[in-house]
Amino acid sequence: KQEVTQIPxxxxxxxxxxxxxxxxFTDSAIYNLQWFRQDPGKGLTSLLLIQxxxxxxxxxxLNASLDKSSGRSTLYIAAxxxxxxxxxxxxxxGANNLFFGTGTRLTVIP
Amino acid sequence: DAGITxxxxxxxxxxxTPVTLRCHQTENHRYxxxxxxxxxxxxxLIHYSYGVKDTDKGEVSDGYSVSRSKTxxxxxxxxxxxxxxxxxxxxxxxxxxxxxxxTQYFGPGTRLTVL
Numbered sequence: 680k681q682e683v684t685q686i687p688x689x690x691x692x693x694x695x696x697x698x699x700x701x702x703x704f705t706d707s708a709i710y711n712l713q714w715f716r717q718d719p720g721k722g723l724t725s726l727l728l729i730q731x732x733x734x735x736x737x738x739x740x741l742n743a744s745l746d747k748s749s750g751r752s753t754l755y756i757a758a759x760x761x762x763x764x765x766x767x768x769x770x771x772x773g774a775n776n777l778f779f780g781t782g783t784r785l786t787v788i789p
Numbered sequence: 790d791a792g793i794t795x796x797x798x799x800x801x802x803x804x805x806t807p808v809t810l811r812c813h814q815t816e817n818h819r820y821x822x823x824x825x826x827x828x829x830x831x832x833x834l835i836h837y838s839y840g841v842k843d844t845d846k847g848e849v850s851d852g853y854s855v856s857r858s859k860t861x862x863x864x865x866x867x868x869x870x871x872x873x874x875x876x877x878x879x880x881x882x883x884x885x886x887x888x889x890x891x892t893q894y895f896g897p898g899t900r901l902t903v904l
Contacts, residue, residue: 680848683831711890722879723832723895730890768831775820775839775886776847777893779831 681706681771685780692759693788700754700783702769707747709771714743714754717766717782726767727754759787792816793896795880801902808867810899812880814860821863822847822881822893823855825874832879838863839886870903877901 682705692698702712711730715723727736727743729752735744742755752769766784770777792815802808812821822837824847834847836855844855852874854866867874880896 713892715895720898722897723881725892725894728890728892770832772890775837775845776822776834777824777832779833781829781831 681709681773681778683769683771683778683780685767685769685783687783688781689784689786691786691788694759694761696759696787697755697757698759698785700756700767700769700785702752702754702780704750704752704771704778706771707750709747710774711772712743712745712752713770713772713777714741714752715768715770717768719766723768756785759785761787761789763787793880793882793894795878795896795899797899798897799900801904802870803904804871805869808870808901808903810865810878810880810901812863812865812896814863814882816882816884816894817860818882818884818894819860820883820886820891820893821857822883823853823863823865824879824881825849825876826879826898827876835865835878870901872903875901875903 713728714726729745740757766782768782770779823835824832838844838857878899881893883891883893885891
């Protein structure tokens with residue numbers, strides 16, 4: 680069974696700082712890796728999806744990387760803003776399922 | 790935003806009563822999923838559907854059943870609710886399966902409390 684771990688569980692940074700969120704998974708036989716954002720009391724919003732054959736994906740200030748061989752993915756957020764405060768979830772994709780980590784709660788301090 | 794609605798958004802019920810949650814989509818996507826989110830566990834798949842009347846179990850399916858009689862609707866039923874089923878339930882949809890690399894789009898969630 681796929682196990683997905685996210686460290687740290689919580690992170691506070693001052694506005695403008697660059698930061699990295701980490702995700703690790705135990706089974707490298709994944710179809711892709713996704714990063715989501717969840718605001719309190721809300722659903723999940725897809726941020727980036729990295730296909731298993733890719734190494735990274737970029738969207739605006741976000742860059743996600745994938746290293747299948749080591750079972751790791753990172754989400755890099757550049758020039759953080761208070762609006763980035765949320766919980767960030769990574770999920771590895773099986774054939775018909777997503778295996779989620781428990782998330783990193785990010786607080787960006789103005 | 791993907792057109793996904795869930796109803797009800799909040800529900801409080803008593804142990805032993807049946808409960809049905811509804812997920813409705815306007816995207817005509819083939820795949821639909823039900824997840825539950827609990828502190829310390831992240832989101833876990835309950836059941837999914839890959840077409841009308843085609844469903845399969847997920848990781849935590851015990852105590853739950855599903856039905857899909859139309860493309861747009863996916864129902865999750867707790868036949869006899871228990872306190873351990875207190876959770877936030879999310880519906881998700883995708884056009885194709887994970888093999889095809891499609892992302893899943895999530896609904897706003899239903900907060901269920903079983904007393």
